[in-house]
Amino acid sequence: MTHLQMSGLGKAFGGVRALDSFDLDIAAGEFVSLLGPSGCGKTTALRIVAGFESADRGRVVIDGQDVTRLTPDRRDIGMVFQAYSLFPNMSAAGNVEFGMRLRGVAPRRRRDRAGELLDLVGLAAHGGKYPHQLSGGQQQRVALARALAIEPKILLLDEPLSALDAKVRVNLRGEIRRIQKDLGITTLFVTHDQEEALAISDRVGVMSEGRMEQLDVPATVYREPATPFVAQFVGVTNALLGSIEGSHVVVDGSRVPIQEARSYRQGAKVRLLVRPEEVHLAEADGNEMSAHSAKILATVLTNSFLGPVSRVTVRLDTGEGQLVLADMPSPEGGGFAPGQQVLVELRLRRPMLVER
Amino acid sequence: MAASNPVKGGRGGRRDRRARLGPAGHYLALAPFLVFVSVFLLYPTVVVVMGAFQDNGGHPTLSNLRAVTGSVYADAFVRSIELSAVTALVGAVLGALLSWAIAAAKPEGLVRRLVLAGCGVLAQFGGVTLAFAFIATVGVTGLATNLLRELFAIEPPRGGAWLFDMPGLMVVYTYFQIPLMVLVFLPAVEGLRPQWHEAVQSLGGSTWRYWRHVGGPVLSPAFLGATLLLFANAFSAYGTAAALVSQGSPIVPLQIRAFMTSEVITGQQNLGKALGLGMIVVVALFMGLYALLQRRTARWLR
Numbered sequence: 330m331t332h333l334q335m336s337g338l339g340k341a342f343g344g345v346r347a348l349d350s351f352d353l354d355i356a357a358g359e360f361v362s363l364l365g366p367s368g369c370g371k372t373t374a375l376r377i378v379a380g381f382e383s384a385d386r387g388r389v390v391i392d393g394q395d396v397t398r399l400t401p402d403r404r405d406i407g408m409v410f411q412a413y414s415l416f417p418n419m420s421a422a423g424n425v426e427f428g429m430r431l432r433g434v435a436p437r438r439r440r441d442r443a444g445e446l447l448d449l450v451g452l453a454a455h456g457g458k459y460p461h462q463l464s465g466g467q468q469q470r471v472a473l474a475r476a477l478a479i480e481p482k483i484l485l486l487d488e489p490l491s492a493l494d495a496k497v498r499v500n501l502r503g504e505i506r507r508i509q510k511d512l513g514i515t516t517l518f519v520t521h522d523q524e525e526a527l528a529i530s531d532r533v534g535v536m537s538e539g540r541m542e543q544l545d546v547p548a549t550v551y552r553e554p555a556t557p558f559v560a561q562f563v564g565v566t567n568a569l570l571g572s573i574e575g576s577h578v579v580v581d582g583s584r585v586p587i588q589e590a591r592s593y594r595q596g597a598k599v600r601l602l603v604r605p606e607e608v609h610l611a612e613a614d615g616n617e618m619s620a621h622s623a624k625i626l627a628t629v630l631t632n633s634f635l636g637p638v639s640r641v642t643v644r645l646d647t648g649e650g651q652l653v654l655a656d657m658p659s660p661e662g663g664g665f666a667p668g669q670q671v672l673v674e675l676r677l678r679r680p681m682l683v684e685r
Numbered sequence: 686m687a688a689s690n691p692v693k694g695g696r697g698g699r700r701d702r703r704a705r706l707g708p709a710g711h712y713l714a715l716a717p718f719l720v721f722v723s724v725f726l727l728y729p730t731v732v733v734v735m736g737a738f739q740d741n742g743g744h745p746t747l748s749n750l751r752a753v754t755g756s757v758y759a760d761a762f763v764r765s766i767e768l769s770a771v772t773a774l775v776g777a778v779l780g781a782l783l784s785w786a787i788a789a790a791k792p793e794g795l796v797r798r799l800v801l802a803g804c805g806v807l808a809q810f811g812g813v814t815l816a817f818a819f820i821a822t823v824g825v826t827g828l829a830t831n832l833l834r835e836l837f838a839i840e841p842p843r844g845g846a847w848l849f850d851m852p853g854l855m856v857v858y859t860y861f862q863i864p865l866m867v868l869v870f871l872p873a874v875e876g877l878r879p880q881w882h883e884a885v886q887s888l889g890g891s892t893w894r895y896w897r898h899v900g901g902p903v904l905s906p907a908f909l910g911a912t913l914l915l916f917a918n919a920f921s922a923y924g925t926a927a928a929l930v931s932q933g934s935p936i937v938p939l940q941i942r943a944f945m946t947s948e949v950i951t952g953q954q955n956l957g958k959a960l961g962l963g964m965i966v967v968v969a970l971f972m973g974l975y976a977l978l979q980r981r982t983a984r985w986l987r
Contacts, residue, residue, distance in 0.1 A: 381883055401886040408887040414880035417985040418902045427898070428888035461984050479888055 407476030581648030780866020812924030876986030
């Protein structure tokens with residue numbers, strides 16, 4: 330199995346820096362996703378690995394071999410594109426066979442292997458169909474089979490699910506992960522869909538402005554964001570306006586104890602980043618409040634049932650009337666009705682502050 | 686919410702009115718077009734087809750068809766087909782190369798906009814104007830002809846009279862075939878997806894392999910279709926040839942002209958109609974093939 334290493338990659342388009350000192354090490358058989366907003370450099374990184382873009386600086390090493398200057402056809406890389414990459418003049422089987430044909434594999438062996446791969450992606454009965462006769466999801470399955478047919482060292486997936494509808498996307502991402510695990514192929518996956526990245530990756534790299542903000546296992550990226558950007562980009566986050574007062578952040582008149590506040594100057598205006606699941610709601614009975622309580626009085630605006638949780642939107646009754654999202658377990662959360670007064674309590678696991 | 690309602694209502698209202706028109710309303714909207722086509726295409730076609738099978742007295746006969754398959758008229762057909770085939774092929778190849786160059790240029794660039802605007806004009810620049818432009822440039826006393834004579838003592842073939850025969854027709858026809866090819870073929874070239882080239886490369890293929898196995902085959906129906914269209918365009922062209930050729934009638938449209946206007950050949954209009962029928966058959970055959978190829982192009986390059 331193959332190990333992929335990108336070190337010190339830099340790339341600029343005109344005056345715009347797409348990648349800046351970008352490092353990434355992917356272990357053999359590992360599935361790593363690059364996640365980030367449009368223009369963060371994730372696709373540029375992937376295209377540099379594929380050889381479709383040349384890096385201004387840095388190296389790409391595959392299994393100890395420096396491939397930075399190699400042309401794409403000499404890198405032994407399988408790639409699945411965003412959409413519409415199947416050759417329209419070839420059947421599904423013809424598409425899968427194509428890479429083997431270029432490598433001089435005997436016709437019979439090609440046909441057998443294409444059949445195996447189409448079977449692997451669940452399209453054994455569709456080998457004779459042309460791309461225009463296949464659905465978007467089926468086309469992407471064929472594209473995956475085509476990429477795997479050449480037994481590549483590395484599999485690159487460039488947002489292969491982004492053009493598909495939600496249900497197909499969820500099914501296919503599971504299929505991709507199953508096949509990747511079965512074959513043990515080292516895989517780099519680029520996506521802007523955080524749910525997708527968190528669901529199927531061994532590790533997720535969150536990128537912003539050409540740099541890696543955090544690279545870790547999905548649970549850590551979600552629960553322990555390394556930077557404010559990651560906290561705000563991954564998952565849903567409340568950004569509550571407050572100010573520093575000793576070891577507290579004062580949010581709409583309520584003091585929230587946070588050790589990190591000490592490293593900020595007194596009176597500094599900050600945003601306190603809070604996940605909806607870190608917000609606890611309780612019915613207000615009027616006795617629990619005090620001037621320095623960490624609990625804040627609020628009014629319920631909406632309550633949306635999301636399956637395992639109910640997402641409750643409340644408006645803080647004091648100060649600037651900030652909106653706060655709270656995810657409450659469904660049976661309990663379902664009891665909050667619009668207009669009801671509640672107490673908001675912040676049960677912070679890993680408080681994060683950003684100066685305004 | 687309230688602000689968006691009137692907009693929704695307005696759209697719905699237009700949809701309702703369209704729905705109320707019903708199929709009859711749609712046909713009513715098409716009526717002017719159908720009348721135009723009936724008067725200026727269907728009726729003349731029927732007249733030509735019927736006339737091709739009648740003698741001067743209106744009796745049924747096959748003699749007109751037998752006559753036009755005879756030597757003089759068959760030669761005119763052969764020359765028309767030669768002229769159309771050569772100018773279609775040359776125009777298709779050069780136009781395809783120009784399309785490829787335009788597709789590679791910046792989408793909003795000045796060069797691309799200028800070339801496309803030029804093609805739009807030149808593709809329609811046939812007839813007397815084009816013939817005059819060539820006569821004034823490379824005719825017997827044309828500007829370029831005189832310059833060649835005076836500066837380099839070069840005498841053009843047949844003193845410049847080549848322009849008024851088949852070679853001249855081929856050059857002049859090619860002049861409007863190339864821009865037409867660009868207009869017809871450029872969308873197909875632009876329909877080639879960069880992912881196909883990259884997919885071939887990632888599978889271990891070179892650019893040559895891409896063109897051989899993917900780019901070329903995907904473009905070939907569009908190229909063939911456009912070539913057929915160019916053929917039909919040249920085959921049915923009349924004005925340019927009429928303005929250039931005053932002696933004899935080397936091609937079918939000029940033969941038909943002779944039957945319609947000549948004071949020497951009289952009473953043989955139905956022979957002209959038989960020639961017209963031949964042209965209709967040839968053009969219909971080529972346009973049918975063009976339509977078939979277009980269907981494949983649309984499927985592959987949508």
